[in-house]
Amino acid sequence: xxxxxxxxxxxxxxxxxxxxxxxxxxxxxxxxxxxxxxxxxxxxxxxxxxxxxxxxxxxxxxxxxxxxxxxxxxxxxxxxxxxxxxxxxxxxxxxxxxxxxxxxxxxxxxxxxxxx
Amino acid sequence: xxxxxxxxxxxxxxxxxxxxxxxxxxxxxxxxxxxxxxxxxxxxxxxxxxxxxxxxxxxxxxxxxxxxxxxxxxxxxxxxxxxxxxxxxxxxxxxxxxxxxxxxxxxxxxxxx
Numbered sequence: 001x002x003x004x005x006x007x008x009x010x011x012x013x014x015x016x017x018x019x020x021x022x023x024x025x026x027x028x029x030x031x032x033x034x035x036x037x038x039x040x041x042x043x044x045x046x047x048x049x050x051x052x053x054x055x056x057x058x059x060x061x062x063x064x065x066x067x068x069x070x071x072x073x074x075x076x077x078x079x080x081x082x083x084x085x086x087x088x089x090x091x092x093x094x095x096x097x098x099x100x101x102x103x104x105x106x107x108x109x110x111x112x113x114x115x116x
Numbered sequence: 117x118x119x120x121x122x123x124x125x126x127x128x129x130x131x132x133x134x135x136x137x138x139x140x141x142x143x144x145x146x147x148x149x150x151x152x153x154x155x156x157x158x159x160x161x162x163x164x165x166x167x168x169x170x171x172x173x174x175x176x177x178x179x180x181x182x183x184x185x186x187x188x189x190x191x192x193x194x195x196x197x198x199x200x201x202x203x204x205x206x207x208x209x210x211x212x213x214x215x216x217x218x219x220x221x222x223x224x225x226x227x228x229x
Contacts, residue, residue, distance in 0.1 A: 002159065031215055042221040043160065043205060056216045090159065094215065102148040102209040102217050107159040 003027065004093050006108035014116055018079040021111045025072055025093030031055070032074040033094070033105060034066055038087040049074055081115045088112050118143040118210040122220030130228050135193045137223045139206035142187065148209040149182060149189050150217060155202045163204075164191070196227045 003026035011019055025032050034046040045058035049068035060066075063081075068074040078085060089112075092105040119142040129135050141149075150165035166173045166180045166189065173180050177196075182189040189208075193200055203224050207217040 002161075033216070043219045045216070045218065048216055050215070056210075096215055102150075102215045104150065104162045104165065105217070107161070109159055
């Protein structure tokens, strides 16, 4: 158990719908990252938040948005869903290395989204 | 931005043999290079990492080497076991966002008993 929680575990919905994925980081971690992993694909970076503010953006579609709340949990909103959005969505959290810079990312169990 | 390439994409070895996975990166300012293991249906987990002030790091059967001049780093697994079968991802930090890493496409390792 990494200490990162994600809900729900599974989500089945129809095209055109909107869903919200939720992530709670490890206690004390200020950085939250979202990744998309399609079948047999790698980890595509979507977006990063640090202490409530957007820090970096990857190949995130305009139909997708995210936010990090004051209690540091984060939500990823996916709207106007398409079949191709079906994937495993991972959230990860990370401390900042004491000298600044990247450190280990702790991944949640993922949310498997199926769009029918 | 940072671009990470990884080879091979699939690797099959006999139990007890060694496995080597190689990665190259493009950003000369990168200074953190982690390796993650993802077993089927599970979350990625860090197995070893190295920072740019170190050329090699070992942890039991796993070692990572870094060549900053050539901008490549490698994962070495010795005495492979069936439980080493998984997808392995390398990653490199990105200068423009110093606490973000870019992942390689992954290597699917199969250890044949």
